[in-house]
Amino acid sequence: MKKTSDFKNYKKEIMGAAHDDRLRLALSRAIKSFRSNVKDALEKFPHTVGMAEEVLKIKEAAIPRMEELARQAIAVIEENKGKGYIAKTANEALEIIADLTGTNKLVVKGKTMTGEEIGLREYLEEKGNEVYETDLGEFIIQKMGSRPMHILSPSIHVPREDVARLFSKVMGQEIAPDSKIADMVAAAREYLRDKFFRADIGISGANVVAAETGTLFIIENEGNIRLATSAPPVHIALVGMEKLVPTLSDAYKVSEVTWRYANYTIPSYVSLVSGPSKTGDIEKETTYGAHGPKEFHVIFLDGGRTRLARYPRLAQALYCLRCGGCLYECPVFAVTAGHFGDKYFAGIGAVWAAIVNEDMEKAASIAYTCLTCGRCRQRCPMKIDVPEMIIELRKLLAEGDPANARD
Amino acid sequence: MPPGLTYLADNIITSQNILGVTKEQSARWAQKLDIPRQAETIFFAGCGYQFSPQLERLMSLARGVDKSVIGAELPMRFARFQKKLGLNLPGIYSNVLSLNILPGREELKPLEAAIKVLRNLGIQPGYLAEEEPCCGAPLNHAGLQTKFAENARQAYRTLKSHGVKKIIGIVPYCTHAISKLFPLYVDGYDLEVRHFLEVVVEKIPSLKLKFPRKVKVTYHDPCQLVRYLSLVEEPRRILTSIENIELVEPDWTRGEWATCCGGGGGFETVFPELSQVLAVNRASELLETGAEIIVTHCPGCIMQLKDGLRELKVEGVEVLDLSQVVAMAMET
Numbered sequence: 232m233k234k235t236s237d238f239k240n241y242k243k244e245i246m247g248a249a250h251d252d253r254l255r256l257a258l259s260r261a262i263k264s265f266r267s268n269v270k271d272a273l274e275k276f277p278h279t280v281g282m283a284e285e286v287l288k289i290k291e292a293a294i295p296r297m298e299e300l301a302r303q304a305i306a307v308i309e310e311n312k313g314k315g316y317i318a319k320t321a322n323e324a325l326e327i328i329a330d331l332t333g334t335n336k337l338v339v340k341g342k343t344m345t346g347e348e349i350g351l352r353e354y355l356e357e358k359g360n361e362v363y364e365t366d367l368g369e370f371i372i373q374k375m376g377s378r379p380m381h382i383l384s385p386s387i388h389v390p391r392e393d394v395a396r397l398f399s400k401v402m403g404q405e406i407a408p409d410s411k412i413a414d415m416v417a418a419a420r421e422y423l424r425d426k427f428f429r430a431d432i433g434i435s436g437a438n439v440v441a442a443e444t445g446t447l448f449i450i451e452n453e454g455n456i457r458l459a460t461s462a463p464p465v466h467i468a469l470v471g472m473e474k475l476v477p478t479l480s481d482a483y484k485v486s487e488v489t490w491r492y493a494n495y496t497i498p499s500y501v502s503l504v505s506g507p508s509k510t511g512d513i514e515k516e517t518t519y520g521a522h523g524p525k526e527f528h529v530i531f532l533d534g535g536r537t538r539l540a541r542y543p544r545l546a547q548a549l550y551c552l553r554c555g556g557c558l559y560e561c562p563v564f565a566v567t568a569g570h571f572g573d574k575y576f577a578g579i580g581a582v583w584a585a586i587v588n589e590d591m592e593k594a595a596s597i598a599y600t601c602l603t604c605g606r607c608r609q610r611c612p613m614k615i616d617v618p619e620m621i622i623e624l625r626k627l628l629a630e631g632d633p634a635n636a637r638d
Numbered sequence: 639m640p641p642g643l644t645y646l647a648d649n650i651i652t653s654q655n656i657l658g659v660t661k662e663q664s665a666r667w668a669q670k671l672d673i674p675r676q677a678e679t680i681f682f683a684g685c686g687y688q689f690s691p692q693l694e695r696l697m698s699l700a701r702g703v704d705k706s707v708i709g710a711e712l713p714m715r716f717a718r719f720q721k722k723l724g725l726n727l728p729g730i731y732s733n734v735l736s737l738n739i740l741p742g743r744e745e746l747k748p749l750e751a752a753i754k755v756l757r758n759l760g761i762q763p764g765y766l767a768e769e770e771p772c773c774g775a776p777l778n779h780a781g782l783q784t785k786f787a788e789n790a791r792q793a794y795r796t797l798k799s800h801g802v803k804k805i806i807g808i809v810p811y812c813t814h815a816i817s818k819l820f821p822l823y824v825d826g827y828d829l830e831v832r833h834f835l836e837v838v839v840e841k842i843p844s845l846k847l848k849f850p851r852k853v854k855v856t857y858h859d860p861c862q863l864v865r866y867l868s869l870v871e872e873p874r875r876i877l878t879s880i881e882n883i884e885l886v887e888p889d890w891t892r893g894e895w896a897t898c899c900g901g902g903g904g905f906e907t908v909f910p911e912l913s914q915v916l917a918v919n920r921a922s923e924l925l926e927t928g929a930e931i932i933v934t935h936c937p938g939c940i941m942q943l944k945d946g947l948r949e950l951k952v953e954g955v956e957v958l959d960l961s962q963v964v965a966m967a968m969e970t
Contacts, residue, residue: 242909249915266890562898562916599908602916603779604898605865625781 241596248567254388258565261387265559268494279491283612286488289481290550290613294540300442300475301531308445311506312519313527315445317472321349321534324469328434331467331528334359336431339423339463341449341456342366343436344553345471345532347379348574348588351434363426365455367419374401380569381576383493383555388568391415423455433463433524437470437504438489438553440529441482446505447529448486450498457500466504466524472531473540473549485552492554492612535587544623548582550613557607557617563600571600578607578617581624591628598624667749668765677764680802681756682816684809685772686937687749748937751965752808752834758968759841763806771796773815787823790815794824804830806837808961810862810936818866833863835872835935838964842879847967849882855963856886856929858920858943859896860936870894873935873960880967886927897923899934899942914945921946925955935960 248254273279293300298317305315318324328351332338338360340352352362352373364373368386372379374397379385386394392408394415399406402422406415427433435456437447447468449456460466476482490498508523519525540546558564561577572580573593578601585594603618611617673681756763771793777786793816797805807813817831857877863869870893877885891897900916921943924932932943932955943957 245909246911249912560895562900562919563912566912566915566919600905602861602898602900602905604861606861606895606898609865609894622778622781625779626783627781629781630784 237592238596241593245563245567245570245600248570253390254568255566257388257390258568261384262559262565265494265556268496269492269556272491272494272496275496276491279488282484283488283492286484286552287550287613289476289485293476293481294473294546294549297472297475297537297540298533300477301472303442304440304445304475304529304531306445307443308506308527308529311445311527312509313445313506313529316528316530318530318532318534321532324349324530324532324534325351325354327528327530328467328469329354329358331465332358332360332432336360337426337429338362338432338434339365339426339430339459340369341433341435341451341459342369342385343434343469344379344575345436345469346434348471348583349469349532349534351469363423363430365423365427365453365459366451367416367453367455370419370423371397378569381555381558383553427458427462430459430463432465432467433459433461434467434469435460437468437474439482439485440470440475440531441477441479442475443478444505445529446479446482446503448482449502449504450486450490450493450495450500451502452495452499454500457502460502460504461508461523464520464524465526465528466507467528467530468504469530469532472533472536473551475531488612489552489554492552492556492610494556535589539582539586542586542623545582545586545620547613547615548579548586548620550615551579552613554612556610556612557615560606560610562604562606563602572597577601578603578621579615582620585624585627594624595628598628668753668767671750671753673753673763673765673767675764675767675769676801677762678801679761679763679804679806680797680800681753681763681765682773682805682807682809682812683749683765683770684807684812686809686811748940748959748961749808751959752961755838755961755964755968756806756834759838759845761806761837764802766797766800766802769796769800773812773820775811775815775819778815778819783823786819790820790823794820794827794829797829802829804832806834807831808834808935810860810867811938814862814866833867833869834961835863835869835876839872839875842876845879845968847880847964849880849963849967850969852882852884853931854884854886854927854929855931855933856888856924856927857892857960858899858924858932858934858939859893860934860939861896861898863935864894864896873933876960876964877933880963883963883967886929888923888927891923899939899946901938901942913942914949917942917946918949919946921950921952925950925952930955931963932957933960933963934958 301317305317308315316327318327332355338355340346340362343351346352352364355362364370368384369379371386371389371394375389381387391412395406395408395410398415398418402418404418406418435449438450439448440446447470449460451457476485486501504527507519507525507527508521509517509519510521511517536549539549557579558577563571564577569576571577573584573590574580574588575583578597581594581597581601584590584597598621601617601621603621605618607617608614772789773793774786774789777789805816807816813831813833816829821827855877857873874885877883897920898916899920900913905913924943934940934943934957940957940959947955947957
C-alpha cells in the first residue's frame, strides 16, 4: 500500500516540473515544431482527415471484438510457425516473456509503451539479463535511470548538454556539451551497433496488428526496430490487445493516420512482420531461420483492456492510436510533461491508470489535474472526448463504481 | 494595468465575507435597471458575475453534498480514498464558490452592460433575481452527477413555475449546463437556451457600433464557449463590426485552439500555483499580438487573465468582458 501523502507528493512533483525553466523551454520548442509539422503533413496529404474518420469506425467495431481478433491472429501466426499468446494480466505477460528469454541473455529492445506499462525492461534485468533500449530517446532515459516523459519522444525533457554529459559517462569517450547533435547520434549508433548482432533476443511492440494475417505494423524512423527485430535469432513482440483490427487494409489505414497525426509526413520505415524468417530456396523445402529470426512470438496483452471496453463512456480510451498529439495541446503537459500522468500521460492517462492499472489514487490525482479544457479532443484523430471521460471518472471516484461492486 | 493590481486578492477576501450576505443585498447589480421579474424570456445571470443569495444556497447545497460524500450516503471506499489523497473536497468547493463570487463594484459591469446591450437591441428580458436557481455546474464537474441531476430538476421546476420559456445565458459554465446538460437529466426539458453572443450577433448587421478610441484588441475564447458551445465566429463577428477596433489574434492558439486560462472548473483551488503559471502562459500568448485590450467573455477567464497580467507586471493592457466592449461601442 502506498503512503497517505501520495497526492501531496504528486503535487510537489508537478510543481517542481512547472518551475523547471529548462523543461519548459524544451517543451515549448517541441510544441511549436510539432504543430507546424502536423499542419504540413496534413496539408500535403489532406486525405488523412477523412481516413481518420474511417479509422474511428474501424476501432469502434474492433474494440468490442478484441479477444476474438486476438485468437484469430494467434491462429494465423501459428500456421506461419510463429507462436501467439494472450496474457490476461501484466504479470502473465512478464512471465511469458521471461520464460522465453531465460537468463544471462543479451536483449535489444525497440520502444514499446506497452513494455513501459508492465515494466518489462526492469523485469528482464531482474532475471539477470542485459537489456539495451535501442530507441535513442529510450536509450537516454534508460541510461539516466529516468522514466519517459512523452509517449513518442520519451526524452523530450532532456536538453542536448545533458545528453552530452550522459554519453560521455556511459561510453567512456568525451563528448563536449557543445557537440553537434549528429555527433551524439553517431556515438549512440556506434555504442549499440554490435549489441544488435550479439543479441539473443529482440523485443518490439507494434502500432497495429491485422488479425486476418497476424501481421504486425511497426512504424519507426531510426531503423533500430528493423535491426532489433531482424538481427537476433528470436523476435518477441508485446502488443496491447486494443491494437488489433480485422484486415490488412484496416491496419494500413490505422498506420497512415497514426504516423501523420504523430507529425510525420512519411516515416522512414514501416515494418510488416507476420512470422519467423524462412526460405524455400533449396528444393522448395521451407526452412525457418534464414537471415531473420528463427522464432517469432507475439504476446497480446489484455491487462484490463477488456475491462475498460465495458465502460460505455470510458471505452473510447482504447481507440487511442498513441500519436501523442493530445499531449502537445495540453496546457498542463506544456509545463509539466509526463509528470502529469502515470504509465500514460495527461487526461487520458487517468483512465488507463484507473481501469487498466487499477491504481485509483494515481487516477484521481491525474483526474483532478485535468482542466477539462478539451483542446486534446480538438487534436485527436479519434475525437476521444477526454473531458467527458474525466467527468465520468470523477463520478466513479465520487459516487462509486457500480461495475466494480464486487470490490 | 488599471483598476487595482490587488484585484484578485481582494476578490477572495471580500467573497469570504460575502458568504454571509443578506437577501436584501441580492441581485443588487440589477436593482437600478428595473428588470421585470416575470417574462417568457429571461436573462440568466449565473453565479460567476454576480454575488447573490443564490450563492449562499449553492454553498449550503455543496456543503450538504460534501457531508454526504464523506458521510454515509456514498461508499466508504471514497471516503477512505479522499483521506488518502489528502483531497479536501469541502474546502475545494468553498474556495471555488468564493472565487466565483466577484465583488460588486468591479464585476457588476459585465452584467449591467449585457442588459444594456440587449435593451439597445430591442430585447427586454426578465430576470428572476434572488429566485434565479443555480445551474449546479460545479457539482457535475466534481463528478457528483446524482446531486447535479437533483439540482437540475429542481432548477427546471423553479424556472417553469415562473413561466419561463426562453433563456439568454451569459456565464459559459451556466449556459452550457442549462442548455446541454439539463436535457440529459430532466425529462421533457423544453426550455430554449441561447447564449448572449448568439442573440447579439443576429442584430449586428443593423447596428452602428463605434468604440470610443482606436484600439487593438485580442479575443480569448473561454473553453466552454468555444469547445463546448461552438461559439467561434460569433464573438469575432461582433468585434470586427465595431469601428475603431482592430482584432489581432495569436497565430495558432485562437478559436478552437485557444489555450485554457488555467481556471478550469476548480482547478485553481486544487493547484493555485500551477493555475497561475497557466494564466501567465495564456496572457503571454495574447500579449504577443500587441493588443491593448484583451477581450473575453467569462468571469473565470477575466480573473485568470488579470492575474496573469499582474504576474507579468504588464501595464497599459486591460481585460474587458465582451459585453462591456459592446456597451461602450453603443454609447458613442
